[in-house]
Amino acid sequence: MSDLAVEAAALTAPVLRRGVLRRFLRHRLAVLGVVVITLLAIASGGAAWLAPQDPDAIDIANRYAAPLTAGHILGADDLGRDVASRLMFAGQVSLSVGIAAMLVTLVVGFSIGAFAAYHGGWLDVVLMRLTDMMLCFPSVFLLLFVAAFVTPTLVSIALMIGLTIWMEIARIVHAQILALKQADFIAVARMVGTPSWRIVLRQILPNTLAPVLVAATLNTANAILLESYISFLGYGIQPPAASWGNMLTNAQSDFQVDPWLAVWPGLAITLAVASFNFIGDGLRDALDPRLRERA
Secondary structure, X not given: OHHHHHHHHHHOOOOOOHHHHHHHHHOHHHHHHHHHHHHHHHHHHOXXXXXXXXXXXXXXXXXXXXXXXXXXXXXXXXXXXXHHHHHHHHHHHHHXXXXXXXXXXXXXXXXXXXXXXXXXXXXXXXXXXXXXXXXXXXXXXXXXXHHOOOOOOHHHHHHHHHOOOOHHHHHHXXXXXXXXXXXXXXXXXXHOOOOHHHHHHHHHHXXXXXXXXXXXXXXXXXXXXXXXXXXXXXXXXXXXXXXHHHHHHHHHOXXXXXXXXXXXXXXXXXXXXXXXXXXXXXXXXXXXXXXXXXX
């Protein structure tokens, strides 16, 4: 039994080993993504202290002020509100929704995928057919349908997005666990009477961590895009509160007058989504077991 315990411990060791960090740091775009997300998080999280002005302060005398105008480094909107300040506070909403929605997808996707694969039988069939059914609907259309009946708040939007994009993680976890069920250390754990929940948390979860981390990172980027979509269409965060999506909505009617109003929130969305995708690519390469064998 001691040899089997040693084998199980080796198989369930954390995937974030010394070589993983080294390979991740060699992925230049992933490192750049971490730097950009860190800067966006600092600017958004510290908006109350870093923002040059009150984001909701109206100054009609400075309507459509151009970038680099005194007091408005990124210009002002149609009400004279400082764009830089609104952009920083809007980042709090967009980044928070993205991260919160990612956590929802992790909880829901892992739970459904794990229980379906581990218990098998009719539960597997029902849960996986539910997943397939959800995958048949485009996430944007499904999200807009739900948003039409729900009061938009930061929490409700994060839940709506998370509950419409969990399917990929469920499929990944399901496939991983179906393979792990045949492993010797899972059979030993069952033989000695280990509870199912303990096997899932202590044996299965660490061995599915690598692909789930990659999928979760990419889902964060997807969630930020989805929040921007629904806010742009008027179903997301409502004015005067700012998000990157509704800043784009407000800018479209003024594009001929001041195109910069659309450039800045569009650039923020692009940077955030691209950075999370770069981080996901870096994690995928760093956590690839074939790369670990060659390292």
